Amino acid sequence: MSLYFFLNIASLSIPLLYSFEKKMYFIKWWKQVFLAILITATIFIIWDVIFTEQGVWGFNEMYLLGVNIINLPIEEWLFFICIPYASIFTHYALKYFFPNIGLSRKATTYISIGLILLLGVVVLINFDKAYTFYNYSLLIVILSFSVITQHKELQSFYITFLVILIPFFIVNGILTGSFIEEQVVWYNNDENLGIRIGTIPIEDIGYAFNMLFMSILLIEKFKKTSPSHHVKA
DSSP states (O other): OOHHHHHHHHHHHHHHHHTTOTTTOGGGGHHHHHHHHHHHHHHHHHHHHHHHHTTSEEEOGGGSOSOEETTEEHHHHHHHHHHHHHHHHHHHHHHHHSTTOSOOHHHHHHHHHHHHHHHHHHHHHTTTOHHHHHHHHHHHHHHHHHHHHTOTHHHHHHHHHHHHHHHHHHHHHHHTTTTSSSOSEEEOGGGSOOOEETTEETHHHHHHHHHHHHHHHHHHHHHHTSTTTTSOO
8 A cells, every 4th residue: 555545544534433423523524525625626737747747846756656647646646535524524513512613703704814915925926936926826815715705714724724733744844754655746846936835845734725725615605505404513
């Protein structure tokens, strides 16, 4: 079994098991959750294929099964299902067990506007760095949409994302070379800021935020059209 494959399965296993827990019973939203994840995954896989072909990042065959689909290892495809599900489950579990978790609307707006302004400067200065430019440009769009619509989910996500970052740093740290001989996923530093938290490019935090919050926005939209939308999630 490849290391990357193992990390995907290990990340998914416990959240999926606890999705059937009787009180929260998160699995009741499986249609909305997986549809949202699949839509988001489609966008990010297209992005992934292009960046892999352009050498923005790549994969170390030492840690892979050797099965590729559209020039991406099968483990990378699984990443866009396993990691989002585990992270999204964590978000909703924290909301379920701590119903008051979250920032005020005003604080959320101020933080979002501050991030938009900061990221705007970073994007303008680094328009020639593909990962930095496209990653943070998307984050600006998502944050701007959330500010304009005053989306309530962002108020809690700012807090739950900090918790999600804990397993994120462990898994992504291993993928980028922490605790192992070589990197599973390598990055071309000419296409990013070259700033790392341990072995993790700082852009990966924005990438994770984009991928997860985009899925959560879709889940909330789909839940509103569900006959059981009034059931607490």
